[in-house]
Amino acid sequence: MTQGTNNAAGENDSLLENLRLELRRGCLVLAVLAELRTEQYGYTLRKGLADRGLAVDEGTLYPLLRRLESQGLLASEWREEEKRNKRFYKISKDGKLVLKQLLAEWQGIGKSLDEILKESGHGNS
Amino acid sequence: MEILDRYLKAVKFWLPSEQKQDIIAELSEDIRSQIDDKESELGRPLNEAEVDAILKQGGPPMLVAQRYLPPRYLIGPALFPMYWFVLRLGWLCIYGPWLIIVIGLKILASFGAAHTGAVASGMFEPFFRSLFIQFAVVTGVFVAIERTHAKAAWLKDWNPRKQLKVRDPNRVPRSSSISELAWYVMLLLWWANALRLPAISEVSITMAPAVSRLYWPILVLILCQGIIDCVNALRPQWNPRRAALRGIVDGLSFLVVGYFLLIWARGGTLVSVTGAKLSSADIAAAQKAITYGWSVVLLIWAAVSYAARTFQDARRAASKPPVHNWALRLLVGD
Numbered sequence: 172m173t174q175g176t177n178n179a180a181g182e183n184d185s186l187l188e189n190l191r192l193e194l195r196r197g198c199l200v201l202a203v204l205a206e207l208r209t210e211q212y213g214y215t216l217r218k219g220l221a222d223r224g225l226a227v228d229e230g231t232l233y234p235l236l237r238r239l240e241s242q243g244l245l246a247s248e249w250r251e252e253e254k255r256n257k258r259f260y261k262i263s264k265d266g267k268l269v270l271k272q273l274l275a276e277w278q279g280i281g282k283s284l285d286e287i288l289k290e291s292g293h294g295n296s
Numbered sequence: 297m298e299i300l301d302r303y304l305k306a307v308k309f310w311l312p313s314e315q316k317q318d319i320i321a322e323l324s325e326d327i328r329s330q331i332d333d334k335e336s337e338l339g340r341p342l343n344e345a346e347v348d349a350i351l352k353q354g355g356p357p358m359l360v361a362q363r364y365l366p367p368r369y370l371i372g373p374a375l376f377p378m379y380w381f382v383l384r385l386g387w388l389c390i391y392g393p394w395l396i397i398v399i400g401l402k403i404l405a406s407f408g409a410a411h412t413g414a415v416a417s418g419m420f421e422p423f424f425r426s427l428f429i430q431f432a433v434v435t436g437v438f439v440a441i442e443r444t445h446a447k448a449a450w451l452k453d454w455n456p457r458k459q460l461k462v463r464d465p466n467r468v469p470r471s472s473s474i475s476e477l478a479w480y481v482m483l484l485l486w487w488a489n490a491l492r493l494p495a496i497s498e499v500s501i502t503m504a505p506a507v508s509r510l511y512w513p514i515l516v517l518i519l520c521q522g523i524i525d526c527v528n529a530l531r532p533q534w535n536p537r538r539a540a541l542r543g544i545v546d547g548l549s550f551l552v553v554g555y556f557l558l559i560w561a562r563g564g565t566l567v568s569v570t571g572a573k574l575s576s577a578d579i580a581a582a583q584k585a586i587t588y589g590w591s592v593v594l595l596i597w598a599a600v601s602y603a604a605r606t607f608q609d610a611r612r613a614a615s616k617p618p619v620h621n622w623a624l625r626l627l628v629g630d
Contacts, residue, residue, distance in 0.1 A: 213322060214329040229326045230355050233319070234363045249321075258322050 199227060201277055203235060204262055204270040207245060212257040236260055244269055299344070300327060303351050310361030319364055327354065371438045379438040386430050393597060394423055400557075400596035465617050468528040477525035484518045487511075499571040501586070506559055507566050514552060520545045536613050543609030550602035553595050560591045601627050 202225050206216055217232050239245045244266035249258050262270065304327075308320050330350050335342055342350075354360055371379050398419045502508070524542050556566055565583040574582070604627035608618040618624075 212325075214326050217326070228354065229323065230360050230363045233322055233326070237319075237364065255325060255328070256321065257325055 195225070199225070199231070199235065200239070201270070201273050203239065204244065204266055204273070207260050207262045210259050210261040212259045216260065239266070299347055299351065300324070303357060306357035307361050310358050311364060315364065327351070370435070371442050375438055375442055379434065382434050383431065386434065391423070391427055394419070396600050397592060397596050398423065400600070401592070465620065466534045466612070468532045468534060470529055470532055473525045473529040473532065477522055477529065480518055480522040480525060484522065487515060487518060498573060499569065502568050504565050504568050506564060507556065510552060517545060517549050517552065521549070534612050536615050539609045539612030543606050543613055546602050546605040546609055550599060550606060553599045553602060557591060557595050557599060560587050566590055604628050
């Protein structure tokens with residue numbers, strides 16, 4: 172393989188990674204709100220998301236949790252568990268309403284995308 | 297764990313003071329949980345390299361802290377294109393021509409005109425000072441607009457009918473043809489000696505022999521430029537034949553201007569000054585000063601402009617679109 176082909180493959184990987192992150196970023200709010208229907212602290216939430224195939228680093232998750240809390244979609248409290256202070260998050264009443272609306276939007280997008288992919292011959296066969 | 301404390305301290309440094317404790321407590325808990333999990337998995341305490349790997353995965357402290365902060369910028373994405381446009385406009389309208397003159401002087405110096413080299417060196421320092429001031433002032437104004445949110449009004453009152461018209465690259469703006477025609481009429485009158493500058497008593501300024509021997513060719517070139525401008529004003533659409541004709545006239549004009557610059561570069565003069573009460577030193581100084589003024593203010597600019605016009609004319613003559621470039625459009629003037 173030539174140097175030029177290697178560079179092109181590298182650029183393609185980097186482009187794909189950026190697009191993948193962009194795509195996942197949009198879904199992350201939905202996943203976090205849905206997961207926090209059950210109270211959890213940050214680390215278990217992160218593990219739970221990773222176990223379901225949505226790995227997210229702490230530098231992305233914690234700022235997002237803070238933003239959602241400042242927007243009134245989450246509520247949090249510090250509590251001691253296993254001799255360590257942990258911050259527990261749970262979806263708020265407003266958060267539940269937003270989650271419901273976002274889920275409807277998500278399903279709509281999924282349906283539209285299925286249609287588009289089917290028409291262009293890229294659907295699952 | 298010293299390394300973890302050092303890492304958290306470094307993150308803390310970049311965080312806003314009111315959130316420092318809260319964020320660090322949560323981040324610390326997350327990292328400690330990761331370490332605990334890994335230790336349970338391996339059944340032993342982690343070594344330094346393994347702890348380092350966990351911290352490295354989190355990212356550099358400044359980057360980690362930055363993710364907790366709201367987006368911060370001096371000039372936001374809404375204003376940035378306009379800011380960049382204003383900066384470039386300044387560079388193209390002022391600093392581009394300035395730089396061309398400085399480079400032109402340096403080139404002439406390499407042909408043996410040492411005096412032009414000294415002039416060019418003297419122009420460098422004010423050039424960079426002025427460039428820096430322009431950058432600082434424009435940036436300052438745009439930062440102020442960003443801070444006061446003055447942009448909000450024009451973004452809200454945006455009107456799709458007020459957008460710039462699509463420019464036809466083969467159309468000659470009438471304003472450009474008429475202003476150029478006015479310039480060539482003035483030049484013609486001056487060249488034909490019909491437009492006289494206020495006379496200085498007992499001093500006569502005439503063209504130097506090296507210049508006056510080109511009287512007729514220059515007269516014809518000026519007439520040709522004027523006629524092309526008249527035609528352009530009446531039929532403002534380029535066609536290959538007209539473009540080829542102007543290309544020839546522009547190319548010849550470039551050669552004439554280049555010849556004048558060469559006279560100056562070789563220490564010659566473009567004018568002859570005579571006066572009964574003037575000493576030969578005064579006459580030499582006056583001739584040198586006028587030649588220098590013409591060369592620096594007019595001729596270097598004219599040479600670059602004619603060269604650029606010839607290039608664009610040649611493309612039009614070959615039925616190719618002219619190069620769409622701000623600097624070239626500024627030099628060509630159409």
